[in-house]
Amino acid sequence: MPDKEVIKDADDFVSQLTGQPAKPLPPMPQKPVLNPVFNPKEAAASLDKDPSAVNQLLVAILAREARAAAKEESDEAAKLIRSKKRDENSKHTTLADMAKQARCKHLKGGRRGPKAGVKDYAVGIHTFIDQSTIIKCHLCGMKWRRDDTVEYLYRKGKKIRNHTRIGWEEASAMVAQSTNTQTSSEIPMDATPRVSRQEDETPVEQVEYEL
Numbered sequence: 001m002p003d004k005e006v007i008k009d010a011d012d013f014v015s016q017l018t019g020q021p022a023k024p025l026p027p028m029p030q031k032p033v034l035n036p037v038f039n040p041k042e043a044a045a046s047l048d049k050d051p052s053a054v055n056q057l058l059v060a061i062l063a064r065e066a067r068a069a070a071k072e073e074s075d076e077a078a079k080l081i082r083s084k085k086r087d088e089n090s091k092h093t094t095l096a097d098m099a100k101q102a103r104c105k106h107l108k109g110g111r112r113g114p115k116a117g118v119k120d121y122a123v124g125i126h127t128f129i130d131q132s133t134i135i136k137c138h139l140c141g142m143k144w145r146r147d148d149t150v151e152y153l154y155r156k157g158k159k160i161r162n163h164t165r166i167g168w169e170e171a172s173a174m175v176a177q178s179t180n181t182q183t184s185s186e187i188p189m190d191a192t193p194r195v196s197r198q199e200d201e202t203p204v205e206q207v208e209y210e211l
């Protein structure tokens with residue numbers, strides 16, 4: 001028997017069966033390279049093998065924390081500076097207003113005073129919805145309340161030295177010598193008392209508002 005021919009590869013086997021040269025097969029598609037998934041255990045093992053990597057990681061974390069702390073401290077310092085500046089400006093404004101109110105004569109007619117020697121004070125009395133009243137100077141903005149005396153002003157339960165040396169009685173006397181008319185707050189249309197549907201005789205609470 002003749003010796004069998006040795007089959008070298010798959011192409012040679014196909015050519016022997018068909019008697020025709022084998023067609024080359026298309027190349028196999030390559031699998032896409034996927035990004036490695038982070039594995040905490042592998043990362044920890046790699047850090048254990050390389051102590052320098054651990055140190056670098058700790059240094060990076062500490063540096064980040066230090067930057068965050070420095071930024072927070074800087075922001076807090078800037079906030080305190082702004083708050084202090086606001087307080088100083090407010091204090092200066094208050095002192096300036098008090099000085100203006102202390103100098104004010106509360107008279108119409110400017111610096112030369114009223115014409116024809118008739119005193120006409122630039123003050124007016126206003127009544128709020130709760131029936132509380134104030135007397136206000138339209139020149140300096142000073143406001144007097146019923147408990148105010150020549151010595152002290154009473155604001156929110158505190159007794160303050162009166163810088164105008166004018167109390168409620170003196171302010172009322174100025175109102176009597178003023179051509180300004182008395183004003184009062186009005187109740188808005190949507191704040192009028194309404195009758196409850198359940199109890200016809202029980203009014204709903206009246207809404208108060210400020211000027």
